[in-house]
Amino acid sequence: MDVWQQLIFIVEGVPLTLSISILSFLIGIALGLPLAFIRVYEKEVGFIVDAYEKIFRGIPEIVLLLLFYFGLGPFFPIPFGNAFFVAAFVLGLRSGANQSQIYRGAIRGVGDEQILAGTSIGLSKWRSIWHIMIPQVLNFSTPGLGSEYALLIKDSAYVYVIGLAELMTRAIQLKSIPPGDVVTPFVIAAALYVALTFPIAFWLDRWGNKRKKKLGL
Amino acid sequence: MFEFLLNPVYQGWLIQGLLLTVEITLFGVLIGLGLGTLLAIGDIYGKKPLKAAIALYVEIFRGSPLFVQLFLAVYTVPAILNIQIDHGVLAFLVFGLNSAGYQKGYMKGAMETILDDQMQAGQSVGMSKVQTLRHVILPQAYRIVIPSWTNEFCSLTKSTATLAFVGFLDLVGAGRSILINNMQILPVWIVVGLIYLAWITGFSKIMDIIYEKKKIPGIELFMQS
Numbered sequence: 001m002d003v004w005q006q007l008i009f010i011v012e013g014v015p016l017t018l019s020i021s022i023l024s025f026l027i028g029i030a031l032g033l034p035l036a037f038i039r040v041y042e043k044e045v046g047f048i049v050d051a052y053e054k055i056f057r058g059i060p061e062i063v064l065l066l067l068f069y070f071g072l073g074p075f076f077p078i079p080f081g082n083a084f085f086v087a088a089f090v091l092g093l094r095s096g097a098n099q100s101q102i103y104r105g106a107i108r109g110v111g112d113e114q115i116l117a118g119t120s121i122g123l124s125k126w127r128s129i130w131h132i133m134i135p136q137v138l139n140f141s142t143p144g145l146g147s148e149y150a151l152l153i154k155d156s157a158y159v160y161v162i163g164l165a166e167l168m169t170r171a172i173q174l175k176s177i178p179p180g181d182v183v184t185p186f187v188i189a190a191a192l193y194v195a196l197t198f199p200i201a202f203w204l205d206r207w208g209n210k211r212k213k214k215l216g217l
Numbered sequence: 218m219f220e221f222l223l224n225p226v227y228q229g230w231l232i233q234g235l236l237l238t239v240e241i242t243l244f245g246v247l248i249g250l251g252l253g254t255l256l257a258i259g260d261i262y263g264k265k266p267l268k269a270a271i272a273l274y275v276e277i278f279r280g281s282p283l284f285v286q287l288f289l290a291v292y293t294v295p296a297i298l299n300i301q302i303d304h305g306v307l308a309f310l311v312f313g314l315n316s317a318g319y320q321k322g323y324m325k326g327a328m329e330t331i332l333d334d335q336m337q338a339g340q341s342v343g344m345s346k347v348q349t350l351r352h353v354i355l356p357q358a359y360r361i362v363i364p365s366w367t368n369e370f371c372s373l374t375k376s377t378a379t380l381a382f383v384g385f386l387d388l389v390g391a392g393r394s395i396l397i398n399n400m401q402i403l404p405v406w407i408v409v410g411l412i413y414l415a416w417i418t419g420f421s422k423i424m425d426i427i428y429e430k431k432k433i434p435g436i437e438l439f440m441q442s
Contacts, residue, residue: 057371058414060378062389063406071403154282161382168284175292182292186285194280 003184006174010188016166017196020087020159021152027092028148032099033137037129039100040107041115049100056097061158064090069162087159095152102144106137139215142208149204150197157193167192218404227395234391235412241387242374244309246366249316249373256317257324258350261332271321278318283376286311291383308380316373323365327358360431367424371417378413388412 001009039049056064068090072080079085110133118128157168165173167189174185221227260271278286290311291304331354339349381390392409396402 054418055414058417059410060375060389060413062375062378062381063392063410063413066389066392067403067406067410071406075403150280154284157282157284158379160284168282171285172288175288182288182296186289186293190277190281190285190289193282193285194277197280198276 001174001177001181006181006184007188009174010167010170010185010192013165013167013170014192014196016164017153017156020084020091020156020164020166021149023088024091024095024156025149025152027088028095028099028152031093031096032103033134035096035100036103036107036137037133039104040112041125041129053097053100056094061090061094061155062161064094065158065162083159083162083164086162087156087164091152091155091159094155095148098148098151099145102141102148103137105144106141107133109140110136136215139208139211142211143205146201146204146208150201153193153197218401219408221395221399221401221405222408227391227399230386230391230394231388231408231412234386234388235416237380237385237387238374238377238413239416241309241312241377241380242370245312245316245373246320246370248309248313249318249320249369250366252313252317253320254324254355256321257328260321260325261328262346275318275321278315283311283315284379284382286315287379287383304384308383308385312373312377315376316369319369319372320366323362323369324358326365327361328354330361331357357433360428360433361436363424363428363431367421367428370424371421374413374417374420 035049035052039046065086068080069083069086073086074081079089112133114132114136115125115128118132119125123131156166159166160169160172163169171185171189175182256271256274259267263271287308290307294307295302335353335357336346336349339353340346344352377387378389380387381393384390386394388409392405395405399405
């Protein structure tokens, strides 16, 4: 294969890389936001959140992917027999643990006494979290979310171990096609990853800082 | 279910795997710390071209997965240079270089929280810029940076799981070797996962204790303001 064909073959993996990363990012938001608020406002059950964060910070994604796909897949073919589901599930849970910490920092930055202000004008605790805190917390955490997104793009390379044909898997496949080009596929893959991570993280950081200034946070 | 743990051969593989994981992480974070500090100093004091070069370095190492970098180091670099280098050396190097990309950011952040006033203070008592850096700023920066450094340690340890896929016998490699003889997939990966978890949690705990002992008195108040 010439360079052009290799490039096309690898680029065809980009949609899969992006869909895994974006889906797990969304799962991460859905898990991370509530967990962060539970950790800050429901001190009694905070230890569960702590344990969850510790587990997903302490076990490599590769091991979790292998565990869920090859270990649990045969016993529970639905849902763990599906490689795409396992990828989004594992990376999403891992991201949730990270995002929970990002949001916790943001809650502290926004100032958790705003909940008091909310309840003092008659909103319930969770309503004031939803209407007052969350919009500000999301703005406040954009720089962290930018790097979390970049981290997920990079982590999505691990799904090679469960055989999904995304960027990294395709590069490794090219290496195993004789005569075994070990230069171009990996250079292309690295360049594509940089291209996927850098602009969005940079833009989110910029945008977040602007919003923060505008809102006076 | 977990009988395979009693087999001395498998125990040996797991221990060997853990040792390789630990070794490569520790070397990686230490190389990263040294190089990261230099990069941070260069980024703060350097001229424009140096700053641009450092930004490019950081972008390359932080923008692509360590997994790809490992393949680049182990296969691509020797192929381009047309030489034989020990894979172990290359792996150590790439973990260090990658970690430096991240640690530069942490060091820069830590140095900037203490920099301006103390740099002037140091120079006003007759120390040179380098002396102030060496004796006043860096010792404090290292104490501030410990928590981020612990995080970096955790994520680097997790990344070492990629080593198995370029032919090393790390913990994941040990797990795969056990699976060739013993098809109990689930228990093997649970055990491997727990070993990682124990090592990472234990080490972070130790680092937290060191941080508490060594931290600059009153630093919380300072960081909040």
